[in-house]
Amino acid sequence: MEDNQTSKENEIIDIKKGYQSHLIHNDKEIFESEMERVFGRCWLFLTHECAIPDYGDYVTTRMGLDEVIVVRQKDNSIKAFLNVCRHRGARICATEAGNTRGFVCNYHGWSYGADGSLQSVPFEEAVYKNRLDKCSHGLYEVPCIESYHGFVYGCLDADAPDFKKYLGDFAWYLDIWMEESGGMELIGPPARCFIHANWKVPSENFVGDAYHVGWTHTSALRSGQSVFAPLAGNTQLPPEGAGLQITTKNGHGLGVLFDAYAGVHGAEMIEEMMAWGMAKHAEIEKKLGEKRGRLYKSHLNGTIFPNNSFLTGSAVFKVWQPHSPTKTEVFTWAMVEKDMPAELKDKISKSVQRTFGIAGYWESEDNDNMESETHMASGTVTRKLKLNSQMGLGGDYQDPDYPGVIGESAIGETSYRGYYRFYNDLINSDSWQEVNDRSSNWITDLTGNK
Ligand code: FES
Ligand SMILES: [Fe+2]
Known part of the structure; x- marks a missing residue:
């Protein structure tokens, strides 16, 4: 193979020689690996604090392939949740921004508070016989959120360095x-x-x-x-x-x-x-x-x-x-x-x-x-x-x-x-x-x- 070619079996990035394989820009396997290892690990920009100044203000965005809702909390902190219902997995919030005290799923009507907790389930007593553990069915919370001079970043990997350290x-x-x-x-x-x-x-x-x-x-x-x-x-x-x-x-x-x-x-x-x-x-x-x-x-x-x-x-x-x-x-x-x-x-x-x-x-x-x-x-x-x-x-x-x-x-x-x-x-x-x-x-x- 000539020096100007590379193969998937070899390294896709050659740091010392200053080459990258062209594969990196159009390859399903590499993309899937990036979603796990880059977007699943790194700090990602979510929103700016000025977009969600008041309790209940929210925006929807993405972290890699995951859709998330970013919500201002009652205590002024900011939380982010995967935008997915914990029942059968429908999207919880279809709008790009707004103000709400909670999110109601379009499919069967489970409803969640702005803090992500599962608050009510239609006919809960009759259909679940009180056997549904609501505490473990809150919205999935993004583990790391930091506001850096008003710019809000989130990270899906709890083992990641804090944002300031990540910036170095x-x-x-x-x-x-x-x-x-x-x-x-x-x-x-x-x-x-x-x-x-x-x-x-x-x-x-x-x-x-x-x-x-x-x-x-x-x-x-x-x-x-x-x-x-x-x-x-x-x-x-x-x-x-x-x-x-x-x-x-x-x-x-x-x-x-x-x-x-x-x-x-x-x-x-x-x-x-x-x-x-x-x-x-x-x-x-x-x-x-x-x-x-x-x-x-x-x-x-x-x-x-x-x-x-x-x-x-x-x-x-x-x-x-x-x-x-x-x-x-x-x-x-x-x-x-x-x-x-x-x-x-x-x-x-x-x-x-x-x-x-x-x-x-x-x-x-x-x-x-x-x-x-x-x-x-x-x-x-x-x-x-x-x-x-x-x-x-x-x-x-x-x-x-x-x-x-x-x-x-x-x-x-x-x-x-x-x-x-x-x-x-x-x-x-x-x-x-x-x-x-x-x-x-x-x-x-x-x-x-x-
Ligand atoms: S999928 Fe959301 S309530 Fe059933
Ligand atoms: Fe340009």
């Missing part, structure tokens, strides 16, 4: 905009649509693909005239020192383009966005120092492993929900700073719809690539070929100013490699303990001898 070094970056900015909120409900693509294709794109921007997005760059417009048509690279790539132990990664706070917003938004970003930056820099403070006014593209992506500045917040190896449901919110004036929030929300909404002019350019990369992996020979993520391989290093492993330029595939390094450990491990053991040399795995 990545928290240093997230906290800049999630906390130090004064806090964020999401403008919902999220736009929801399907793409015929594997969930990892957009996740890996957001984690670290600055390479495609000047080419794939030529049209969006020319028509929108955002601060990135000079890259249109690959007429130039970002100058040296214009950005960074960062990856961390558990696969979370990001790319930075310095001082580009206005992101993909069109020309009509640049002045107002930059004025807002620069004014707040002056305060943040005093507290965080020059290097870390600068990241607030920069543009960050990133993915919180496995499927939660964001573009700061551009104000885009995404979840890529897997439905099958070739079908992904995309959730898109506009992400705004809490203390922004309502008028600016509204402008940003509309701009996010224009750029990265369902028919956004940036989004539609990406989707064509996402779908073709997925579709091509159905080819009998094609699927055995390798995908290449070697850009910058050998140049990744540690930097005293930035946690994690850093890529040597603004454009590279450092975060792809970090993402798939961790993915490989998850897929090949039977437990979190084993994942951690496998990941113990993650820095040298990525940097070689550096």
Whole structure:
């Protein structure tokens, strides 16, 4: 077999050489393993606290293939339950959001409280003769829920590390905009649509693909005239020192383009966005120092492993929900700073719809690539070929100013490699303990001898 091919029997991820098998984007067996070992184990974004402020407020979403209901409790805590009746397994809640004191099953009428407890069963005494143990038939509760600066994440594996530990070094970056900015909120409900693509294709794109921007997005760059417009048509690279790539132990990664706070917003938004970003930056820099403070006014593209992506500045917040190896449901919110004036929030929300909404002019350019990369992996020979993520391989290093492993330029595939390094450990491990053991040399795995 040639060096540019791989087989299912061999490793699907080659970290040291920077290859992944094309199989990973269109294979039933791999997808099933991902649902167990990635989505069954990792922390997944559920909602933002601002979407469910009051007792009984709920949203429905997904954790891998499992549908869940996320509900604000009487004591202000948040719980999540599988959206399934414990009688014969019908869906409990068919709506995307609302407020309720409980959920009644459509099939036979079992009803559950907002806390998930089974409260009443039609004709219980007559048909069950009081022999039904209601206490053990409450809704199945997601064992781990945490709110991180208002962003609510859940995990189906009780043995998982807590969320902060799961983030590791990545928290240093997230906290800049999630906390130090004064806090964020999401403008919902999220736009929801399907793409015929594997969930990892957009996740890996957001984690670290600055390479495609000047080419794939030529049209969006020319028509929108955002601060990135000079890259249109690959007429130039970002100058040296214009950005960074960062990856961390558990696969979370990001790319930075310095001082580009206005992101993909069109020309009509640049002045107002930059004025807002620069004014707040002056305060943040005093507290965080020059290097870390600068990241607030920069543009960050990133993915919180496995499927939660964001573009700061551009104000885009995404979840890529897997439905099958070739079908992904995309959730898109506009992400705004809490203390922004309502008028600016509204402008940003509309701009996010224009750029990265369902028919956004940036989004539609990406989707064509996402779908073709997925579709091509159905080819009998094609699927055995390798995908290449070697850009910058050998140049990744540690930097005293930035946690994690850093890529040597603004454009590279450092975060792809970090993402798939961790993915490989998850897929090949039977437990979190084993994942951690496998990941113990993650820095040298990525940097070689550096
Ligand atoms: S399946 Fe829900 S009440 Fe029977
Ligand atoms: Fe893109």
